[in-house]
Amino acid sequence: MRSLSKVRGGPRRSVPEDTADRIERRAPRPETRWDVVLVWLMRVVAVVWMVKGLSAWAEILGARPNAAPFEAAPIGRQAVIVYFGVMNLLAAVGLWLATAWGGVVWLLAATSAMVLALLTPQLLPMSLPSLAFDGMIIMVYFTVSWLASRELR
Numbered sequence: 540m541r542s543l544s545k546v547r548g549g550p551r552r553s554v555p556e557d558t559a560d561r562i563e564r565r566a567p568r569p570e571t572r573w574d575v576v577l578v579w580l581m582r583v584v585a586v587v588w589m590v591k592g593l594s595a596w597a598e599i600l601g602a603r604p605n606a607a608p609f610e611a612a613p614i615g616r617q618a619v620i621v622y623f624g625v626m627n628l629l630a631a632v633g634l635w636l637a638t639a640w641g642g643v644v645w646l647l648a649a650t651s652a653m654v655l656a657l658l659t660p661q662l663l664p665m666s667l668p669s670l671a672f673d674g675m676i677i678m679v680y681f682t683v684s685w686l687a688s689r690e691l692r
Contacts, residue, residue, distance in 0.1 A: 573687035578637045580683050584676060585634035588645060592627030595620050619655065619662045623648065642680070649673050 597603045598620055609617065626648040633641020653673055656665035 573683060573690045577683045577687045580680065581634045581637050581641070584645065584680070585631045585641075587676075588627045588634065588648070589631040592624055592631055595624035595627060599624060615659075615662050623652065623663075626651075642684075646677065646680075649677055 594603075598606060599609050601608060609620070612620070626644065630641060630645035630648045633644050635641070652663060652665065653670055655663040656670055
């Protein structure tokens with residue numbers, strides 16, 4: 540019983556009021572938080588890839604103005620359009636949710652589009668500015684992701 544009375548009646552430490560309710564006692568984070576920038580970058584890229592995916596489905600469904608019918612395209616081109624119709628929308632959802640798998644699926648979709656456009660332009664014709672934009676977005680993603688990972692240390 541004597542040890543219990545020591546705990547109850549022991550001296551109280553004075554705690555500053557602003558930290559009295561805090562659980563953690565770390566220094567506040569800097570104003571520019573790269574993890575927030577990464578989430579917003581992922582969401583902006585998700586909107587762009589959502590438009591790309593919906594554009595592929597518009598081509599499949601024949602909703603694109605002045606486009607040749609989907610059925611008239613070669614089978615390889617049809618497969619590429621369906622692949623990117625699914626992958627771009629899946630990547631857009633994963634990026635919007637800011638999940639790790641979303642980034643992986645997006646990188647797979649973006650790099651496979653770049654490789655197909657460079658190696659087989661008849662299956663996936665992409666302009667040089669479009670290829671440069673995709674490459675730039677990938678580099679920005681890796682840079683912001685690296686900065687966000689360094690911030691957590």
